[in-house]
Amino acid sequence: MFNTFLPPSLILIVGALALPAISIRLRPFLLVFIPLLALAQIWSYDLGSAFTIDFLDYQLTPLKVDALSRLFATIFAIMAAIGGLYAMNQKRIIELVAAFIYAGSAIGVTMAGDLITVFVFWEIMAISSTLVLWSVDTNTAYKASMRYILIHLFGGVVLMAGIVCLAASTGSIEFTAMQATSPATWLILIGFLLNAGAPPLSGWLPDAYPEASYSGTVFLSAFTTKTAVYVLIRGFPGEEVLIFIGLYMIFYGIIYALLENDMRRILAYSIVNQVGFMITGIGIGTDMALNGAAAHAFTHIIYKALLLMSAGSVLYATGKRKCTDLGGLFRTMPLTMVCGVIGALSISSFPLTSGFISKSMISQAAADGHMLIVWMFLSAASAGVFLHAGIKFPWFVFFQKDSGLRPPEPPKNMRAAMVIMATLCIALGILPEYLYAILPYPVNYVPYTADHVLKMLQLLLFSGLAFFILLPMMKRTMTISLDFDWFYRYAGTKLNDFFVKIFSYATIKMNNFIVLQLSVFKDVILRHFGSDGAVTRTTSVGDMVQWVAILLSIYLVIYFL
Amino acid sequence: MSKEKQSVKDVHWLVRPRTIQILWKGGLITLAVLVLADLLITPHPYFSIDGTFGFYAWYGFFSCALMVIGAKAFGLLVKRKDTYYEDKNDSGDNNV
Numbered sequence: 001m002f003n004t005f006l007p008p009s010l011i012l013i014v015g016a017l018a019l020p021a022i023s024i025r026l027r028p029f030l031l032v033f034i035p036l037l038a039l040a041q042i043w044s045y046d047l048g049s050a051f052t053i054d055f056l057d058y059q060l061t062p063l064k065v066d067a068l069s070r071l072f073a074t075i076f077a078i079m080a081a082i083g084g085l086y087a088m089n090q091k092r093i094i095e096l097v098a099a100f101i102y103a104g105s106a107i108g109v110t111m112a113g114d115l116i117t118v119f120v121f122w123e124i125m126a127i128s129s130t131l132v133l134w135s136v137d138t139n140t141a142y143k144a145s146m147r148y149i150l151i152h153l154f155g156g157v158v159l160m161a162g163i164v165c166l167a168a169s170t171g172s173i174e175f176t177a178m179q180a181t182s183p184a185t186w187l188i189l190i191g192f193l194l195n196a197g198a199p200p201l202s203g204w205l206p207d208a209y210p211e212a213s214y215s216g217t218v219f220l221s222a223f224t225t226k227t228a229v230y231v232l233i234r235g236f237p238g239e240e241v242l243i244f245i246g247l248y249m250i251f252y253g254i255i256y257a258l259l260e261n262d263m264r265r266i267l268a269y270s271i272v273n274q275v276g277f278m279i280t281g282i283g284i285g286t287d288m289a290l291n292g293a294a295a296h297a298f299t300h301i302i303y304k305a306l307l308l309m310s311a312g313s314v315l316y317a318t319g320k321r322k323c324t325d326l327g328g329l330f331r332t333m334p335l336t337m338v339c340g341v342i343g344a345l346s347i348s349s350f351p352l353t354s355g356f357i358s359k360s361m362i363s364q365a366a367a368d369g370h371m372l373i374v375w376m377f378l379s380a381a382s383a384g385v386f387l388h389a390g391i392k393f394p395w396f397v398f399f400q401k402d403s404g405l406r407p408p409e410p411p412k413n414m415r416a417a418m419v420i421m422a423t424l425c426i427a428l429g430i431l432p433e434y435l436y437a438i439l440p441y442p443v444n445y446v447p448y449t450a451d452h453v454l455k456m457l458q459l460l461l462f463s464g465l466a467f468f469i470l471l472p473m474m475k476r477t478m479t480i481s482l483d484f485d486w487f488y489r490y491a492g493t494k495l496n497d498f499f500v501k502i503f504s505y506a507t508i509k510m511n512n513f514i515v516l517q518l519s520v521f522k523d524v525i526l527r528h529f530g531s532d533g534a535v536t537r538t539t540s541v542g543d544m545v546q547w548v549a550i551l552l553s554i555y556l557v558i559y560f561l
Numbered sequence: 562m563s564k565e566k567q568s569v570k571d572v573h574w575l576v577r578p579r580t581i582q583i584l585w586k587g588g589l590i591t592l593a594v595l596v597l598a599d600l601l602i603t604p605h606p607y608f609s610i611d612g613t614f615g616f617y618a619w620y621g622f623f624s625c626a627l628m629v630i631g632a633k634a635f636g637l638l639v640k641r642k643d644t645y646y647e648d649k650n651d652s653g654d655n656n657v
Contacts, residue, residue, distance in 0.1 A: 251628075254628055254632075255628065255631065255632045255635055258628065258629060258632035259632055259635070259636045259639070259640060261643065322643075328576075330575070331573055367607035367608070368607075370608075372608050375607065375608070379617075379620065379621075379624075380620070380624035380628075383620075383621040383624050383625050384624065384625060384628050387625050387628060387629070399576075402576070449605070450602050451602055451603070451604055451605050454595065454598055454599070454602055455611075455617045456617075457595055458595050458596065458599075458615070458617035458618040458621060459617040459618075459620065459621035460621065461588075461591065461592055461595060461621075462592065462617070462618045462619070462621035462622040462625075463621045463622065463624075463625040464588075465588070465592060465622060466621075466622050466623075466625035466626045466629065467625065467629075469626075470625075470626060470629045470630075473629055473630070473633055474629065477640070478642065478643050479636075479640045479641060479642060479643055480640070480641055480642075480643045480645060480646075481636065481639045481640055481641075482639040482640075482641060482645075483639070489646055490645075490646070
């Protein structure tokens with residue numbers, strides 16, 4: 001039975017819009033209940049079912065369910081539910097409404113069978129995620145949100161141009177696998193990649209995400225980039241250029257995260273890094289690689305949310321966000337610390353955590369394809385993840401030095417959300433078969449062999465050794481690192497100032513010139529047409545008559561002569 | 562009671578110098594055991610290089626060292642004071 005009465009995306013969106021009208025006592029329950037209702041709806045559909053409506057000349061498919069879309073919709077709904085639990089004491093209701101619309105439209109993208117529906121939900125995501133940033137009532141957040149929406153609206157325009165070109169040339173708007181061979185598909189690919197945080201505009205992500213509230217960043221981390229991963233898996237599997245873009249993102253994330261001081265910006269850079277692994281997998285394009293990319297998106301949402309919840313709790317309790325101000329918090333926030341460490345171990349793919357069973361599939365796919373260089377980079381990057389996120393985040397926030405801060409643990413609901421996420425990380429690591437069962441392709445992969453576990457432990461623990469040996473080189477400084485966004489944040493404004501100066505100078509000069517010319521002109525007019533001017537000065541009637549008499553007498557004289 | 566004893570007791574057990582020493586020793590022993598375990602396990606290398614003794618250990622260590630040093634060098638180029646983009650009108654408030 002195909003129940004189209006309320007698709008899961010609309011359950012979240014309608015539910016979100018109803019939230020402000022609901023009494024404060026009931027609201028916390030709904031924050032968990034609405035996403036769970038959407039989750040139940042997602043699983044009520046049979047695989048392969050689709051729902052179409054006619055719109056203008058096109059047939060839209062707002063609902064199409066297969067294994068890939070169900071996987072992403074599932075994790076988005078779970079994320080919204082646990083995020084809702086974490087955000088229960090967020091007083092700014094607008095953030096929660098925006099976050100749920102955001103989650104709903106992300107689910108809308110995953111269930112869309114045509115490009116127009118994808119585009120519509122894509123834009124709703126851009127706007128609602130901007131609202132999550134706006135709800136933080138600071139000037140810094142507002143400015144960051146304007147830069148954020150600038151990039152996303154630009155991406156949206158590129159995507160729409162691509163869709164329009166494709167529809168015009170092929171007549172089809174069906175969302176299926178494409179190849180970047182025509183301008184239309186290139187534009188679509190670029191539009192998709194922009195949301196994934198691909199170069200050169202990756203800077204929007206670490207710029208904007210850490211400016212959201214303690215709970216807002218948790219929502220932001222999950223949907224935009226992972227929806228991009230979803231549409232790339234569906235639209236461009238095996239597109240070779242993605243391997244290089246992915247590898248670039250991996251190392252971009254590591255290097256910038258190593259230099260960063262803001263704890264949540266470190267984690268934001270590591271989102272780019274992790275999405276890089278997925279993009280590389282999509283570029284490799286085999287069943288194993290695509291499964292790996294999809295599985296990694298699934299596990300990543302959980303452990304990245306966990307890491308940001310842990311960082312959010314620290315921000316909530318201390319009001320501080322810089323590593324230079326933090327340290328030694330393990331004394332009074334042991335649960336937050338343990339959950340953060342579990343998230344850190346998962347992102348580093350330690351055996352028995354979720355990252356181990358998903359990221360390994362991407363490396364395996366590179367090895368199966370005999371891509372030695374790609375594989376070498378991926379292995380080095382795995383070690384690098386432990387370095388920049390796995391140790392760096394917990395070390396500088398919870399250990400390092402004693403900052404003297406003795407903050408309490410966060411409220412009950414936030415602790416519960418972290419514990420659930422941490423449990424999921426470990427459960428997926430111990431029982432990978434449940435995740436493998438819902439992946440888009442049949443899985444023929446055994447992560448736990450003695451050989452693989454030992455290699456991974458060697459790689460990671462020696463990366464840890466490198467961290468502690470080189471610790472003096474990683475002393476935190478009160479700095480930021482310039483990125484491509486320098487061009488529109490600094491160079492652009494300077495260029496603008498320059499032009500403003502030139503134009504204002506030119507305007508003043510021009511004004512002076514015109515005023516001068518006008519005054520000369522005015523003098524001329526006044527001389528001839530002024531009250532004493534030859535042309536307009538007044539003369540008495542008597543003078544006039546006298547002159548007429550003189551003229552007439554001259555005429556008479558001439559006539560008689 | 563001397564002042565020194567008092568201060569050692571005030572310090573959390575995890576950050577006392579003695580604990581840190583034990584952690585370093587334990588860590589180094591773990592690393593040694595992990596490398597030696599290579600001898601016990603039959604490797605299933607994908608390529609030829611990753612089947613060699615202790616490959617993952619040295620590769621992990623040196624690639625990380627390279628990344629840290631590389632980041633440091635890159636930092637010289639791109640690092641700026643964290644007030645670089647700030648306006649005078651901006652408050653440096655935290656977004657709790």
